[in-house]
Amino acid sequence: MKRQLILEDGTVFIGNGFGSEVDKMGEVVFNTGMTGYQEIISDPSYCGQIVTLTYPLVGNYGINRDDFESIHPAISGFIVKEATDFPSNWRSEWTLDEYFKMRNIPAISGVDTRKLTRIIRKYGTLKGAICGIEQNVEDVLNKLRGNSLPTNQVEQVSTKSAYPSPGRGYRVVLVDFGMKHGILRELNKRDCDVIVVPHNTSATEILQLRPDGIMLSNGPGDPKDVPEAVEMIKGILGKVPMFGICLGHQLFALACGADTSKMKFGHRGSNHPVKEMKTGKVAITSQNHGYTVEEASLIGSPLEITHIALNDGTIEGLKHKEVPAFTVQYHPESSPGPEDANNLFDQFLNMIKSEKQEGVSACQNVQI
Structure with missing residues (x-):
């Protein structure tokens, strides 16, 4: 399932969608942690944000019942270079794909997260959208540039x-x-x-x-x-x-x-x-x-x-x-x-x- 990440500066990344197929907008940020993706996903401080992980392989130990930082994750989306389809850990209960489907969170893999991170470091955090490949880029850009970020997180x-x-x-x-x-x-x-x-x-x-x-x-x-x-x-x-x-x-x-x-x-x-x-x-x-x-x-x-x-x-x-x-x-x-x-x-x-x-x-x- 091909999907796209569109940034408000006009940059477009094409990748593989997983998790929910819903379209979401938010502030695109990056996290440099090598582990702890489950805690990152469930951290309420990411409310309204689309989180990029700079570590290239994510999901290898799955999602378990114990490591959540909140009951209801508040992130708007998730971006990775590669997502593991078959995690290997004795505590694992869901894959990232399964968990994101349950929680209605869109995610995209196959993205050059190093390039994306360099863009954010150079220009600052940007609004972005994870959406279907069929969506018109100009229409999405108009929405991104016309909508302000929420203030009631x-x-x-x-x-x-x-x-x-x-x-x-x-x-x-x-x-x-x-x-x-x-x-x-x-x-x-x-x-x-x-x-x-x-x-x-x-x-x-x-x-x-x-x-x-x-x-x-x-x-x-x-x-x-x-x-x-x-x-x-x-x-x-x-x-x-x-x-x-x-x-x-x-x-x-x-x-x-x-x-x-x-x-x-x-x-x-x-x-x-x-x-x-x-x-x-x-x-x-x-x-x-x-x-x-x-x-x-x-x-x-x-x-x-x-x-x-x-x-x-x-x-x-x-x-x-x-x-x-x-x-x-x-x-x-x-x-x-x-x-x-x-x-x-x-x-x-x-x-x-x-x-x-x-x-x-x-x-x-x-x-x-």
């Missing part, structure tokens, strides 16, 4: 109602902007009593849950499209320890008076080196983001840079100078990717513990 992927993931440790309210299940797994692993809440939950509603800590999750799109979350963060800062990841990091920066901007082609992959400013230690991290915090906007803000990306010098971590709150742009839950930064979850819990101990000490020193 967070609303699409966030939970619609709060739910608990019980534990006997510290209570953490996890704000779901498009949460990867890996974040929830890491908190559960540490026996946290987690309550997951929708993206538009107010500061008052969150504080009524009596949390020991607040986790701001990852998610898709432009952080400036979620102004209600910025106001929520402003209402909580200084009252409860806070830890933000990816989109949560960007929203935290906006709440503290900094600014964000769209990157040329973003960071997407599991091999990005990040340097911790305090120690000079370098960690290899998993990343998936198309926006960054502007360094110049931190002047006069209460924020301090804690981590930077070694590839391009962009900000990868922040902490508040006056209240217990820190964030990172990368993914310490490492799904997929290296586990170099997994200890950040322990740092978050240690921050909570320290704040509670200070609170107890303050109460003990009160004179009656």
Whole structure:
């Protein structure tokens, strides 16, 4: 089944369609990870995007029931050089083709993904469409150039109602902007009593849950499209320890008076080196983001840079100078990717513990 990938600059790739035969448009991005395609496919941060994998052979270990990062994948399409028809792994339950058919996701193989990646790196992310070979290219280009990208991705992927993931440790309210299940797994692993809440939950509603800590999750799109979350963060800062990841990091920066901007082609992959400013230690991290915090906007803000990306010098971590709150742009839950930064979850819990101990000490020193 021949299909075509059409980019808004007029470039056309002809390949072999698999998965769903539906036509889809979206922002075309690339991921440099060599493994972890199942987690990439099911990462809510790819909502509305057509994902290109630079690694040439994809699908060799199939799709299994355990490695999903969300129940309902939100990607618009998938592009690979070669897709395996007969995966070999004891956990495999579906091929990529079978899974994409079930989930109504169009995919295309036989594409020169190196050429496609070079185009994106040179010109930046582009809108594109996976469609039938019979579709007129000019008609598709007119649609691509005439339609703007959606701005409600967070609303699409966030939970619609709060739910608990019980534990006997510290209570953490996890704000779901498009949460990867890996974040929830890491908190559960540490026996946290987690309550997951929708993206538009107010500061008052969150504080009524009596949390020991607040986790701001990852998610898709432009952080400036979620102004209600910025106001929520402003209402909580200084009252409860806070830890933000990816989109949560960007929203935290906006709440503290900094600014964000769209990157040329973003960071997407599991091999990005990040340097911790305090120690000079370098960690290899998993990343998936198309926006960054502007360094110049931190002047006069209460924020301090804690981590930077070694590839391009962009900000990868922040902490508040006056209240217990820190964030990172990368993914310490490492799904997929290296586990170099997994200890950040322990740092978050240690921050909570320290704040509670200070609170107890303050109460003990009160004179009656």
